[in-house]
Amino acid sequence: MTVLLAGARLPGRDGLVDVVLDSGRIASVSPAASTGGGAAGERIALDGRWLVPGLWDQHVHFTQWAQTARRLDVSRAGSAAEAAALVRSRASAAGASAAADAADDVLVGFGFHDALWPDIPTRELLDAAAGDRPVVLIAGDLHCSWLNSAAAARFAPSTSDAVLREDASFAVTSLLTAADDRTLDRWAADAARVAATRGVVGIVDLEYGWNLDVWRRRIAGGASGSSDLRVEFGIYGEHLELAAELGLRTGDVVDDTAGLLTVGPFKVISDGSLNTRTALCSHAYPDGGHGVANLTPDELVERMRFAVEHGLVPAVHAIGDDANRRALDAFEAVGSGGRIEHAQLIDAADIPRFARLGVTASVQPEHAMDDRDVADRLWSDRADRAFPLAELHASGAHLAFGSDAPVAPLDPWAAIAAAVGRSRDGREPWHPEQSLSPEAALAASVRSTVAPGQPADLAVLDRDPLTASPADLRTMPVAATFVAGRPTYDTLR
Numbered sequence: 219m220t221v222l223l224a225g226a227r228l229p230g231r232d233g234l235v236d237v238v239l240d241s242g243r244i245a246s247v248s249p250a251a252s253t254g255g256g257a258a259g260e261r262i263a264l265d266g267r268w269l270v271p272g273l274w275d276q277h278v279h280f281t282q283w284a285q286t287a288r289r290l291d292v293s294r295a296g297s298a299a300e301a302a303a304l305v306r307s308r309a310s311a312a313g314a315s316a317a318a319d320a321a322d323d324v325l326v327g328f329g330f331h332d333a334l335w336p337d338i339p340t341r342e343l344l345d346a347a348a349g350d351r352p353v354v355l356i357a358g359d360l361h362c363s364w365l366n367s368a369a370a371a372r373f374a375p376s377t378s379d380a381v382l383r384e385d386a387s388f389a390v391t392s393l394l395t396a397a398d399d400r401t402l403d404r405w406a407a408d409a410a411r412v413a414a415t416r417g418v419v420g421i422v423d424l425e426y427g428w429n430l431d432v433w434r435r436r437i438a439g440g441a442s443g444s445s446d447l448r449v450e451f452g453i454y455g456e457h458l459e460l461a462a463e464l465g466l467r468t469g470d471v472v473d474d475t476a477g478l479l480t481v482g483p484f485k486v487i488s489d490g491s492l493n494t495r496t497a498l499c500s501h502a503y504p505d506g507g508h509g510v511a512n513l514t515p516d517e518l519v520e521r522m523r524f525a526v527e528h529g530l531v532p533a534v535h536a537i538g539d540d541a542n543r544r545a546l547d548a549f550e551a552v553g554s555g556g557r558i559e560h561a562q563l564i565d566a567a568d569i570p571r572f573a574r575l576g577v578t579a580s581v582q583p584e585h586a587m588d589d590r591d592v593a594d595r596l597w598s599d600r601a602d603r604a605f606p607l608a609e610l611h612a613s614g615a616h617l618a619f620g621s622d623a624p625v626a627p628l629d630p631w632a633a634i635a636a637a638v639g640r641s642r643d644g645r646e647p648w649h650p651e652q653s654l655s656p657e658a659a660l661a662a663s664v665r666s667t668v669a670p671g672q673p674a675d676l677a678v679l680d681r682d683p684l685t686a687s688p689a690d691l692r693t694m695p696v697a698a699t700f701v702a703g704r705p706t707y708d709t710l711r
């Protein structure tokens with residue numbers, strides 16, 4: 219069945235157009251009213267609203283994002299003591315409730331930023347706040363977690379540290395997300411519906427774990443909301459050989475029904491993060507460290523080469539400037555393009571290498587807003603090299619925006635607003651010389667165009683995205699979203 223979107227305005231172009239959708243694709247784009255009223259199928263009046271390609275969030279951890287709303291928010295804690303006080307009030311509220319859910323036994327909090335805390339997070343602080351109830355607080359950057367004694371006894375019995383970093387922390391996080399698939403799938407369906415209200419048509423899901431089975435299950439279950447979303451899923455090192463055995467190649471469509479599930483990249487985490495002070499940097503942090511490399515340069519090349527030989531495109535997590543240089547070196551050695559995830563701190567000499575090597579900068583502009591104060595402190599002599607989006611764009615590098623949800627909310631308009639304005643909450647812009655134009659920011663958030671033959675993945679907007687202020691971009695009102703020609707969110711009828 220065809221759908222006629224009548225009276226659409228395309229940003230940056232004069233006049234209104236009619237857009238016909240047929241069999242999941244855009245069939246035609248023509249001056250308004252020239253299409254005639256006789257076409258079979260449905261007519262939806264856009265009344266001069268703006269029509270743009272549907273938006274992609276190109277780096278999310280979807281299951282964790284779906285859980286985030288259920289977790290104690292500790293993102294505003296200014297100290298370890300403040301975080302512990304939030305835990306205390308949540309624990310005592312739950313204790314008072316007769317309906318306390320046994321499955322929610324572990325008190326999970328999310329979002330702390332300890333890099334600027336004046337005090338030290340200890341097990342004792344959380345023990346005093348929650349007693350015998352296990353408490354796991356996950357950092358806003360997902361790269362460390364803070365456990366009390368009961369949680370440590372259950373999830374990390376071999377260590378005496380209160381704060382676990384990198385792999386030790388990922389191990390705990392994956393145990394927390396392992397429970398109760400049916401509940402997680404229901405929350406994931408909710409999260410997909412919310413994403414559609416922001417114009418999102420697709421995600422690159424880099425959740426830790428074996429994502430093929432998760433998404434096949436969600437699609438088969440029907441209530442997944444995944445029929446509302448295109449999903450490209452990442453493969454991690456521990457599953458690389460399995461993926462190779464199964465013959466999964468990046469770009470393969472792997473669901474039988476809707477054709478919305480696609481094999482994504484091979485994800486390798488080469489260094490840590492800024493807040494956790496594990497991002498691998500050429501210069502020392504205030505404590506003297508340079509961060510961590512999770513693999514030697516040879517190991518990185520070896521992993522990437524194996525993936526490329528099996529048809530999997532590498533996506534390398536690299537945050538510090540040394541990690542980015544090593545990742546680019548590895549792409550050069552392997553002779554493959556791919557993606558660098560985050561690309562937060564880049565030496566000027568490495569900027570042109572992205573375009574030359576065909577490496578996409580998969581960046582999360584909203585992280586710059588979350589991290590500007592930490593970057594000014596921990597990268598004080600080179601904060602001007604942080605989040606250099608304008609330089610990357612000018613060099614011809616392909617930019618792909620994402621949220622890294624739950625690190626930032628799954629909302630491409632936050633990323634677009636941060637990239638254009640380099641500001642949030644009315645603060646002065648941070649390194650505004652690295653701002654992008656709205657055109658470039660929008661282009662980094664989509665994968666198609668509004669033209670015949672393109673996928674009918676579309677978002678209908680109530681504001682012009684090319685002339686809106688950064689604050690108005692952040693709150694962009696979305697009127698409808700279409701995936702493969704089907705409305706996944708619709709306020710127009």
Ligand SMILES: [Zn+2]
Nearest residue numbers: 277279424622
């Ligand atoms: Zn991530």
